[in-house]
Amino acid sequence: MKTRPNALVIDDEPQVRSLVADVLKSSGWNVSEADSADAAFRQLNEREWTLVFCDVILGGPNGYEVLRRFADEQQQARFVLMTGHSSAAGALDATAIGAHDYLVKPFSIDDILRIADDVRDQKRSTTKRADLESAQGDDGYVSDIPLIGKSPKFVECLKLVGRVAGTNLTVLIAGESGTGKEVVARAIHQRSKRALGNFVTVNCGAIPVDLIESELFGHSKGSFTGADRERVGLWEESSGGTIFLDEVTETSALFQVKLLRVLQQGEIRRVGSNRTIKVDSRVIAATNRDITAEVEGGRFRQDLMYRLNAVTIHLPRLRERVEDIMLLAQHFAKKARPDNSSAVRFSDTVIQVLESYDWPGNVRELENAILHSVSLADDVVNIEHLPVRIRDYREATEYSAQNAEVDADIPGGSWKSLADVETAYANKVLLHTGGNKQAAARLLNIDRKTLSRIIARTTTED
Template identity: 45%
Template sequence: MATAHILVADDESGPRGLLRQLLAREGYEVAAVEDGEQALELLRERHFDLVITDLVMPRVDGLELLREVQRSGDATVCMAVTAHGSIESAIEAMRAGAFDYLTKPFTRNALLLQVERALEYGKLQSENRHLRREVRDKYKFANLIGDSPAMQRIYRIVGKVADSDATVLIEGESGTGKELLARAIHYNSRRADRPLVPINCGAIPKDLLESELFGHVKGAFTGATTSRAGRFELADGGTLFLDEVGEMSPDLQVKILRVLQEQEFERVGGTKTLHVDVRIIAATNKELEREVEAGRFREDLYYRLNVVPITVPPLRERSGDIPLLIHHFLEIQNERRGSRCRFTEEAIQALSNYPYPGNVRELENLVERLVVLADDPVIGVEELPPKIRNTPPHAATLPMNLPPEGLVLKEVLEELEHRLIDQALEMSGGVKSKAAKLLGLNRTTLVEKLRKRGLLEEEAKRPAPAPPAG
């Protein structure tokens, strides 16, 4: 375990030397300075895990030192030590950024216990920061997988809406990645350092869902032996993700509407009104507009949720993204298991033909299963499940019915064109003149279309073949 580095700042040489001696005997690396100005100079040069500072010092005093460390954003924990002990000075030190407060004279054991607690707190804070960075990196927009026009359009919307507080409604079939989009929105927003609290409204019994959302007071119902905060309180300052929002009962819809309008509510059984600052992202596998027409979902709540609507297409409608997703999930599994599996081109083609009723989640689980059961690092068509091997080529088709939310015709036609060109190139073995004939195009037109997609860059870099000798 790495040795902790501690900086002591005290204008009195006796206490300063004593602190340095006590801490050094415990194995800590200790530097000691006479005032806050010297402490700040050292902090600019190198990192310290803990700063122990007297509050009353010349030039830069302890309170200003605490504030400067706080403003720097460095992962340094601070403790205040002073002979001028009072409740007021303790409160002021804590407000300035001190983790704890120790009054002179203090015992050796009291000091070492406080130091140990402060360092443990700093370690936890550092781990939390590291985990938050990992989560934010995981949900960067660049890590969202999908090149199809439909997904690119969604990513543009997500990029615009993320740093606002606008309510977002994500619709799509189960397994299409609605929660992934919700997390990407949150972790790319100014609320990223605050909680993202998810709740699946369809997985919790209706009679318990209200308590889960709003919390309850002691004695509110049988079994409520203590008061408990709900998801809205836990998400204060952050984002509440209401998954499967279409499953809410009409009574609960009224209460959710009030929170959206007023940002306030009462716990179940309580009378005190609680105020929160929460962004709402909702998701559903139902078409809420039809639920409104059928009288199963409140129209006013629908319009409150539907500020920024996002409809995630099923995987069968963007089969061009399947190879990208396969490689992404394969990379995850290989890294997790230390394996070096790969799919043959024929296997990838067969996987791309399947319509995936379970969408991206089904594909992800399938890739994991194939890697786990693989006897050979090269996974071919023969290793695929029969239902996938027996799927006719290009069974995954573009939508022929106009979705309720509409579509961008240009993008759909572009996707269809790309897919037909890819099929023609595959059927012709990559010979462009044959592919152009299959498509009823001249070769020049086909080459121009491929160039616009960036598919001729490698070919353009190759040197032209040398003319025949003689």
């Protein structure tokens, strides 16, 4: 008879603790429970734990401290942090210090079973975990960069960031302009073994083609007109740390060949020199283009793409993170008034506009809009304080909504049923939120079940 794997459930909420424990027991696990960190520590070495579910906030030592202790003494254990306060930064730090997963309450029985089955099916291997830093935020997580959000897409994205941070793999960050590619790259660097080394940013699209080689690799004295002294390049400066190649798809074909050589051989040659210099830099690249399409179009080398994207992180657009918009807005408002001498709040109309706007410039555009609005407002940001382009968008959207579908008076036109109009509009809002039903329901001011019923008409009536 096979021995049942051991699982420990740590939560000071009896209902949550019992739910997780009962699901695991029914799935063939030998389960123990603890209502505090101290109770968990007493059971730490009673047996070999395979899976540990632990709440973040326990009233004493928090879940991150429990994770660190288990990581030191039960390295084979897979650790799952649970929280009622969803945070993308929390997910990043949980996975960066070794958590197998990060669950946001309320979660489903399927979530528990998925993790349990995944852990049971894996080969047991020792995972090296980074030490937990002492500085902690409200939830106990390390948060020295503004990685703000709780939307599912952003949380999943930062889980991946946390997992790759401790490796030395090259990373390609893909996302529209303004989604925070450099912020994520810095997060990877700061949570890596290279954190004490330099983080060097290179904007490949901003450096002239005839200067980029000299900027990155340096040059020898007299190598070209104006080179009156030897110069160390940015790549050499990043050795021992991380080099971030922003907008890497903007580079020329000739430079891509030289970039590939550095990645393959780990050495650079300064312009005008025959001597090679060994470099040890972790490479993180970023692009706002579809790199596969660039390769297919002959504008980017396929072999270089494979070198750069050992791991690819796709950052979601802000319009796919509707739940995060007001969290970010509040953060930027505080940033605009750091002394907090006059706290700012947003009117209900402004909140609705901010959550429905398309944000083509993503988080960067939102930051600029909030800084603009707060500079004009006293204690409440109203519609007139928003930038003109956002006010114009709102007016155009309202006009479009008022006139949508009203074409039946045109000769040959036909009246549409209210149900058809309702379904079409609901689908349009769902498309706007990137398929996020919860966000779409909030914009439509209905509950999620009602939205699902409206959307289901399309399938039922086809």
